Amino acid sequence: MSESAVSRPSTGTISGKSIVLDNVTKQYPGQSSPAVDGVTLEIPAGKIVMLVGPSGCGKTTTLKMINRLIEPTKGRIVLGDEDVTSIGGDELRRRIGYVIQAGGLFPHMTVAANIAIVPKMLGWDKGRIAARVDELLELVSLDPAQYRDRFPKELSGGQQQRVGVARALAADPPVLLMDEPFGAVDPITRQRLQDELLSIQEEVQKTIVIVTHDFDEAVKLGDWIVVFTEGARIVQYDTPERILAEPANAFVENFIGSGAGLKQLTLRRVGEVTLADAVTVHAGEAAASAIEKMERADHNHVVVLDDRERPVQWLSRRQLARLDTLTDVPEDKLPVVGQGATLNDALDTMLVSSAGAALVTGRRDVFLGVITVETVMDAITAARASAAASIGGPVGTNSDAIPTVAPDAPTSAGSSMSQAHDD
Amino acid sequence: MTDAAVEARVTTVGGAATWKGLIVQPAAIAAVLAGFLVWLNLAPLTASERSTLDPASLWGSTLEHLSLTFVAASIVLVIAIPLGVLLTRPALRRLRGPVLFIANFGQAAPAIGMIVLLAMLITSGYWASIVALVIYAALPVLRNTVIGILGVDSSLVEAGRGMGMSAASVLFRVELPLAVPVMLAGIRTALVLLVGAAALAAFVNGGGLGLLITTGVNLYLFSVLISGALLIALLALTIDWLGRVVEHVARPKGL
Numbered sequence: 001m002s003e004s005a006v007s008r009p010s011t012g013t014i015s016g017k018s019i020v021l022d023n024v025t026k027q028y029p030g031q032s033s034p035a036v037d038g039v040t041l042e043i044p045a046g047k048i049v050m051l052v053g054p055s056g057c058g059k060t061t062t063l064k065m066i067n068r069l070i071e072p073t074k075g076r077i078v079l080g081d082e083d084v085t086s087i088g089g090d091e092l093r094r095r096i097g098y099v100i101q102a103g104g105l106f107p108h109m110t111v112a113a114n115i116a117i118v119p120k121m122l123g124w125d126k127g128r129i130a131a132r133v134d135e136l137l138e139l140v141s142l143d144p145a146q147y148r149d150r151f152p153k154e155l156s157g158g159q160q161q162r163v164g165v166a167r168a169l170a171a172d173p174p175v176l177l178m179d180e181p182f183g184a185v186d187p188i189t190r191q192r193l194q195d196e197l198l199s200i201q202e203e204v205q206k207t208i209v210i211v212t213h214d215f216d217e218a219v220k221l222g223d224w225i226v227v228f229t230e231g232a233r234i235v236q237y238d239t240p241e242r243i244l245a246e247p248a249n250a251f252v253e254n255f256i257g258s259g260a261g262l263k264q265l266t267l268r269r270v271g272e273v274t275l276a277d278a279v280t281v282h283a284g285e286a287a288a289s290a291i292e293k294m295e296r297a298d299h300n301h302v303v304v305l306d307d308r309e310r311p312v313q314w315l316s317r318r319q320l321a322r323l324d325t326l327t328d329v330p331e332d333k334l335p336v337v338g339q340g341a342t343l344n345d346a347l348d349t350m351l352v353s354s355a356g357a358a359l360v361t362g363r364r365d366v367f368l369g370v371i372t373v374e375t376v377m378d379a380i381t382a383a384r385a386s387a388a389a390s391i392g393g394p395v396g397t398n399s400d401a402i403p404t405v406a407p408d409a410p411t412s413a414g415s416s417m418s419q420a421h422d423d
Numbered sequence: 424m425t426d427a428a429v430e431a432r433v434t435t436v437g438g439a440a441t442w443k444g445l446i447v448q449p450a451a452i453a454a455v456l457a458g459f460l461v462w463l464n465l466a467p468l469t470a471s472e473r474s475t476l477d478p479a480s481l482w483g484s485t486l487e488h489l490s491l492t493f494v495a496a497s498i499v500l501v502i503a504i505p506l507g508v509l510l511t512r513p514a515l516r517r518l519r520g521p522v523l524f525i526a527n528f529g530q531a532a533p534a535i536g537m538i539v540l541l542a543m544l545i546t547s548g549y550w551a552s553i554v555a556l557v558i559y560a561a562l563p564v565l566r567n568t569v570i571g572i573l574g575v576d577s578s579l580v581e582a583g584r585g586m587g588m589s590a591a592s593v594l595f596r597v598e599l600p601l602a603v604p605v606m607l608a609g610i611r612t613a614l615v616l617l618v619g620a621a622a623l624a625a626f627v628n629g630g631g632l633g634l635l636i637t638t639g640v641n642l643y644l645f646s647v648l649i650s651g652a653l654l655i656a657l658l659a660l661t662i663d664w665l666g667r668v669v670e671h672v673a674r675p676k677g678l
Binding site for chain 1: 578585587589592597601677678
């Protein structure tokens with residue numbers, strides 16, 4: 001069972017194509033060492049693969065060789081089952097979406113005209129283009145009637161970036177390349193755009209390759225992460241879970257930075273862990289019967305639900321003893337988390353509440369159970385163990401990679417995706 | 424919706440300010456021209472002055488002057504804009520410095536000297552003047568074409584190429600439209616320079632309003648001298664104004 005598939009249920013069918021870089025090298029004339037040295041990289045269809053590494057490590061060069069904005073000196077690029085190394089660059093790029101920092105919208109064209117560029121080049125008729133523009137603006141959460149005739153300068157940075165994504169998706173390309181897409185927006189907007197990208201990806205299931213220098217962004221967005229060092233040497237190519245649990249070497253460890261354990265908490269959601277039971281009573285019942293129930297279950301707390309099964313109070317034995325009947329007056333600062341919240345959020349809520357635990361609610365705020373610090377600890381231990389035990393994954397190596405650099409780098413070609421993170 | 428309305432208002436206010444500037448200039452030109460015409464009719468002029476300042480011949484000289492200006496300007500555009508575009512292409516980047524240096528030299532050299540020199544070398548008259556004027560006025564157009572295109576954000580070029588636009592398509596649909604304001608400013612500068620420099624064509628029998636100035640100097644007819652200078656100045660201001668109107672209208676929306 002894939003962890004990332006749980007947090008992102010696949011609703012659409014995979015429309016992405018796999019990408020294979022086969023021993024790709026870029027050597028600029030007049031430079032002693034190549035910018036990218038013999039990279040072999042398998043990018044599975046329908047997944048988000050993050051290229052991370054320090055600046056100047058060649059991750060952007062690697063990305064731009066996929067759509068041949070930079071022509072590789074050596075090697076092969078295969079898109080789906082087609083070798084695209086020698087087809088016309090412009091033709092190739094019309095089939096690959098490309099998003100750059102800040103959107104790169106043309107300031108003298110309206111939002112609609114910007115999105116229509118590739119469809120126009122592909123010779124779509126006007127009606128189809130107009131319909132597609134509106135569809136895409138809806139997809140990126142912009143009201144078509146309000147935004148289609150605006151010029152880029154009349155949009156905020158986040159809106160421009162959304163239009164940039166819509167433009168890249170215009171001709172429904174199987175592959176989307178993004179070069180530091182959210183680097184130029186403020187942190188709050190960035191988070192919102194990341195969430196939106198994930199929900200768009202649920203729908204469209206493209207193969208997305210994103211360059212970033214922000215490891216947290218890589219953990220959040222990536223199904224797979226490629227960690228590069230100088231000369232585009234692949235240090236580790238793995239799932240976020242495994243990179244956090246088992247960094248290949250000190251370089252990766254440094255790159256992850258402090259708090260790898262806390263970052264792991266952001267990878268798992270409350271809905272994925274086993275919740276503890278709780279004694280529940282409904283508002284209007286007598287306190288005495290609640291105490292009786294509690295004692296029978298050998299618990300110290302009861303959760304009071306309202307008539308729609310939503311938690312309103314969380315009472316201890318001592319609090320119950322002082323009451324006659326239970327009311328549905330909501331308690332202040334009741335520690336509640338939704339099942340979609342990350343374990344990180346849950347832990348935060350627990351730390352704030354005095355209970356050392358939090359109530360979990362599901363759809364329409366219906367009570368589901370209780371999550372405790374122990375539950376979180378168990379989940380993390382299990383995650384580490386499963387990450388350590390999982391093997392296989394797509395190939396990512398350098399032609400002359402020294403084995404000791406990446407002892408964990410999977411080398412077996414063609415290992416299936418379903419094998420990855422098997423629990 | 425409210426912010427859209429605010430934006431719309433801001434645009435109108437900005438537009439109104441620009442238009443106000445564009446209305447004052449022709450009004451001032453018209454007023455001065457009217458004053459000149461009144462003076463021409465009422466002033467006690469000598470017979471020779473009156474024959475030189477005869478309206479028909481003034482009009483003829485003005486047309487000649489405009490012809491010198493616009494023929495030279497057209498040749499400048501045909502040469503300097505494509506050259507400027509070529510100099511921004513990666514393959515010819517290394518030629519940019521030397522070519523701009525030569526163009527700079529053309530403008531720095533005294534126009535009068537160049538006109539006389541060319542008249543002696545080639546032939547005197549209209550075409551010698553045109554050649555000298557073209558050399559003189561090429562720089563601003565060339566320079567602004569280069570600057571305008573280089574000023575286009577390189578990430579936009581990359582975005583265009585990344586979407587699969589050909590290099591030519593990026594040039595014509597992204598780079599040139601965005602460079603238009605800077606290029607038009609260069610063209611306007613060149614036109615104004617040309618109106619002034621075309622006065623020198625009279626020295627080599629090239630015609631134009633410069634004739635009034637040379638006549639005025641040679642025959643000590645100060646009213647003729649001043650009339651010529653005034654008309655050339657008014658013509659330059661008019662062309663400057665026309666250039667501003669074109670810049671205002673041709674400016675790409677959204678900038």
